[in-house]
Amino acid sequence: MNLTLITTTDCNCSCEYCRVAGYRHGDEMPIEIGLRALALAARDIESYGLPNFIYLSLTGGEPLLAWRGLTAWIERASVSFARPLIYVTTNGFGLDEEKLAFLREHGVRVCLSIDGDRDVYLQHRRIHGSEYSFETVLDKARLLLRQMPYARVRMTVTPRTVSRLPESFEFVRQLGFSYIRLSPDELNSRWNDDAIRQYREGLAWIQQRIRQLETMDVPRVHFPILHSRRRVMLRTMEHRKRRLQCGFMGHQVLPDGRVYPCPLLVSRREFDMGHILQMDSLVDARRTLKCLEPYCNEIPPGCRDCEHVCYCENVKCLAKHFVTTGNFLTPSDSLCALEKANLEVVREGLDGHHDHGRIRATEALSG
Numbered sequence: 570m571n572l573t574l575i576t577t578t579d580c581n582c583s584c585e586y587c588r589v590a591g592y593r594h595g596d597e598m599p600i601e602i603g604l605r606a607l608a609l610a611a612r613d614i615e616s617y618g619l620p621n622f623i624y625l626s627l628t629g630g631e632p633l634l635a636w637r638g639l640t641a642w643i644e645r646a647s648v649s650f651a652r653p654l655i656y657v658t659t660n661g662f663g664l665d666e667e668k669l670a671f672l673r674e675h676g677v678r679v680c681l682s683i684d685g686d687r688d689v690y691l692q693h694r695r696i697h698g699s700e701y702s703f704e705t706v707l708d709k710a711r712l713l714l715r716q717m718p719y720a721r722v723r724m725t726v727t728p729r730t731v732s733r734l735p736e737s738f739e740f741v742r743q744l745g746f747s748y749i750r751l752s753p754d755e756l757n758s759r760w761n762d763d764a765i766r767q768y769r770e771g772l773a774w775i776q777q778r779i780r781q782l783e784t785m786d787v788p789r790v791h792f793p794i795l796h797s798r799r800r801v802m803l804r805t806m807e808h809r810k811r812r813l814q815c816g817f818m819g820h821q822v823l824p825d826g827r828v829y830p831c832p833l834l835v836s837r838r839e840f841d842m843g844h845i846l847q848m849d850s851l852v853d854a855r856r857t858l859k860c861l862e863p864y865c866n867e868i869p870p871g872c873r874d875c876e877h878v879c880y881c882e883n884v885k886c887l888a889k890h891f892v893t894t895g896n897f898l899t900p901s902d903s904l905c906a907l908e909k910a911n912l913e914v915v916r917e918g919l920d921g922h923h924d925h926g927r928i929r930a931t932e933a934l935s936g
Contacts, residue, residue: 570610570613570614570619570622570623570624570851571623571624571626571819571820572606572607572610572623572624572625572626572820572822572851573625573626573627573628573819573820573821573822573832574598574603574606574625574626574627574628574642574822575589575598575628575629575630575821575822575823575824575835576597576598576603576627576628576629576630576632576634576635576638576639576642576824577596577597577598577629577630577631577632577634577635577824578596578597578629578630578824579596579597579629579630579631579634579635580629580630580631580634580660580697581631581634581660581662581663581696581697581698581701582631582660582662582694582695582696582697583694583695583697584682584693584694584695584725585693585694585727586693586725586727586754586757588832588833588835589628589629589630596823596824596825597634597635597638597824598635598638598822598823598824598826599638599824599826600637600638600641600642601846602822602824602825602826602845602846603638603641603642603645603822604641604642604645605826605845605846606820606822606828606845606851607623607625607642607645607646607649608649609845609848609849609850609851610623610649610650610820610851611649611650612850613850613851613852614650616850616852617852620652621650621651621652622650622651622652622653622654623646623649623650623652623653623654624654624656625642625646625653625654625655625656626656626658627639627642627643627655627656627657627658628657628658629658631659631660631662631663632657632658632659633657633659633662633663633664633668634663636663636668639657640671643655643671643672643675643677644675647675647676653676654678655675655676655677655678656677656678656679656680657672657677657678657679657680658680658682658723659679659680659681659682660681660682660706661681661682661683661705661706661709661710661713662701662705662706662709664679664709664712664713665712666712666716669712669713669716669717670716672717673716673717678720678721679713679717679720679721680720680721680722680723680750681709681710681713681720681721681722681723681746682722682723682725683706683710683722683723683724683741683744684724684725684726684730684737685724685730685733685736685737685740685741686733686736686737686740687703688733689730689733689736689737689740690703690706691703692727692729692730693725693727693729693730707744710722710744710745710746711744711745714744714745714746718745719747719748720746720748721746721748721749721750722741722744722746722748722749722750723750723752724737724738724741724749724750724751724752725752725753725754726751726752726753726754726768726771727753727754727757727759728754728757728759728760728761728764729759731764731767731768731771732767732771734767734768734771734772734774734775735771735774735775735778738751738771738775738778739778742790747788747789747790747791748790748791748793749790749791749792750793750794751792751793751794753768753794753907755889755903755904755907756833756889756892756893757903758903760903760906760907762906765903765906765907765910768907768910769910769913769914772794772795772910772911772914773914773917775792775795776792776795776914776915776917776918779792779795780918794911795911795914795915795918798880798882798911798912798915799915799918799919801880802880802912802915802916802919803919819831820842820851820855821835822845823835826844826845826846827841827842827843827844827845828841828842828843828844828845828848828851828854829841829842830842830855830858830861831888833886833888833889833891833892834888834891834892839860840858840860840861842854842855842857842858864887864897864898867887867897867898868884869884869887869890869897869898869899869900870898871898871899871900872884872900877908877909877912880912881908881912882908882911883900883904883905883908889901889904890904
C-alpha cells in the first residue's frame with residue numbers, strides 16, 4: 570500500500586518546479602485527516618489480504634512545518650503496520666537535534682532536497698525569511714548526516730541546471746551523501762535537444778565516476794535513477810505484468826482531505842476520489858474511479874515496438890503522458906528522450922552482461 574500525505578502547502582522556500590505550488594497556499598492537514606487515511610489503509614490491508622506493509626510518504630510544502638501532525642502520523646504508522654517504510658522529504662531548514670532524534674527512533678528515512686552548489690541551488694529556489702540561507706542548508710545537511718549517516722538527498726535537475734550535472738553530483742557527494750536521488754524536472758517544457766544531450770553526457774559521467782569511486786576507500790554511492798533501471802534490465806519481465814496498474818495502490822491525500830490516485834493528477838476534478846472522512850475504503854474508492862480503468866495494464870500503441878518498452882518508467886506511469894499531451898496513451902517527445910538517455914547510459918554500463926534484444930510489449934505482458 571502506497572500512501573502520501575501532503576501535510577501542508579506552506580513552505581519556507583518557493584521552488585519553480587514544485588508541484589504543490591499550484592495548490593491553495595497555507596493549508597495544513599488536520600491530524601484527524603492523516604489518522605483516518607492510515608486507519609483506512611490498515612483496514613484495506615486486512616480486508617483484501619494485502620501484505621502488511623505501507624510505503625508512507627510525508628511531504629508538502631515543507632512537512633516539518635506540520636511537526637505536530639507529523640509526529641502523530643509517524644507514531645500511528647509505526648504501530649499499525651508490520652513493515653512501515655516512512656519517508657520525509659524536507660528542505661532541511663526545520664531540522665534540529667530533537668526532531669532528528671524522534672525520526673531516527675521511529676526509523677523514518679529523511680530525504681534532503683538540495684540540487685547542487687549555491688548557484689545551482691538558487692536557480693529555481695527563493696528562500697523566505699532572513700534567518701535562512703544556503704549556508705543554513707549546508708549546516709543542516711551536516712547535522713542530518715551526523716545523526717543519520719545514510720540519509721538521502723533529492724537533487725532536481727532542470728534544463729537550466731543540467732549543464733552543471735556532474736558538478737552538482739560531486740558537490741552533494743562531497744557533502745557526505747551516499748544515496749543521491751536524481752530527479753529530472755520531466756514536465757518542464759524547456760527540454761530541447763541540447764539539454765537532453767547535456768543530460769545524457771552528465772549521466773554517463775556520473776556512471777563512470779561511480780565506477781571510479783568503487784575502486785577507492787569511500788562509501789559506495791547509490792544512484793537510483795541508474796541502479797534501479799540496471800536491476801530491472803537484469804531481471805525477468807514478470808514484474809512488469811504487476812506494475813502497470815495506473816495508480817491502483819497509490820493514494821494522495823491533500824490537507825483538506827480530498828484523495829487522488831496520483832500526485833500528477835491532483836486537483837483535477839475527474840480524478841477526485843472523494844473525501845477521506847467520507848470513505849470506508851481507499852481501495853474501493855479507487856475502483857470507483859472508472860475513468861482510469863481503460864488504462865490499467867495498457868501500453869501506449871506508439872510504445873509497443875520500442876526497444877526500451879520493457880524497461881521504460883514512462884510506460885509504467887501513464888499519468889506523465891496525460892499531463893504533458895492530454896492523453897494517457899500519447900507519450901511526449903521530451904519524456905521519451907529523457908528516459909531513452911537513462912536507459913542508454915545504463916546499457917553502456919552493463920558491458921555486455923545482458924542480452925538487450927528487442928522485446929515487444931505484447932510478449933512481456935503475455936509471458
